[in-house]
Amino acid sequence: MAEAPPTMVFVYGTLKRGFPNHPLLAASASPFAGAVSTAAPASLVIGPYSVPFLLPTPSSSSGRLISGELYSASPLALAKLDALEGTHIGVYERRRLTVVVDGSGEAVEAEAYFAHPSYAEALWRRCGGEAAEIGEYTMDHAARYVPPSGRSPGAAGLIDAIHGFLATTPDN
Incomplete structure (x- = not known):
């Protein structure tokens, strides 16, 4: 039985080259496919532990094109990324989106890790809404x-921190 083909993955935060979690991608031999940006506006905010969260755009007036990187991930590498991102416990969910390759303008279908819908909008509001959105995790x-x-x-520590963050008010 042939192995499943690689999946194109858009990374926008700690998995980018030179960032804290990039060694996971490097160790899994996931080739860098280029610098990219989202084709459509999305919302990116910084949550607990300075973790970036890509959110579905909550309103038509908000969102930005998000800069990141594109990788070709094997099924094994994708499983490791899913574990890091806590997809099994509802921290993130992997969803399809279109990205545009810097320079060439080529549109590519990829997958990215989005904040789980169970808390995404509340996180956006708690972070400050449109005023807190960024176009790039630096x-x-x-x-x-x-x-x-x-x-x-593990990942449970992050979901617990998210719930605690959402339970507080900005001036607490």
Whole structure:
């Protein structure tokens, strides 16, 4: 039985080259396919632990084109990414989107990790809505990033932090 073909994956945060979780992609031999941006506006906010969250655009007036990178991930690499992103416990969900390759303008169908819909809109509001949206996760954001090893155990530590973050008000 032949192995499934690679999946094109759009990364926009800690998995980019030079960022804290990129070694996971490098170790899985997922080839870099180019610098890209989303074809349609989306919302990107920074949540607990300085973790970036790509959200479906909550309203027609908000959202930006999000910069990131495109990788070709094997089924094994995709399974490792799903584990990191906590898809099994509802932290993120992998969804299709179209990205545009910088320079060539070629449109490519890819998958990306979006905040789970069970909390996405509440997270957007709690982060400050449209005023908090960014177009790119930068090294300044990554400097405040807390890796999974510095949190409560595994991906569950992140979902617990999200729920706690949503339960507080901005001035608490």
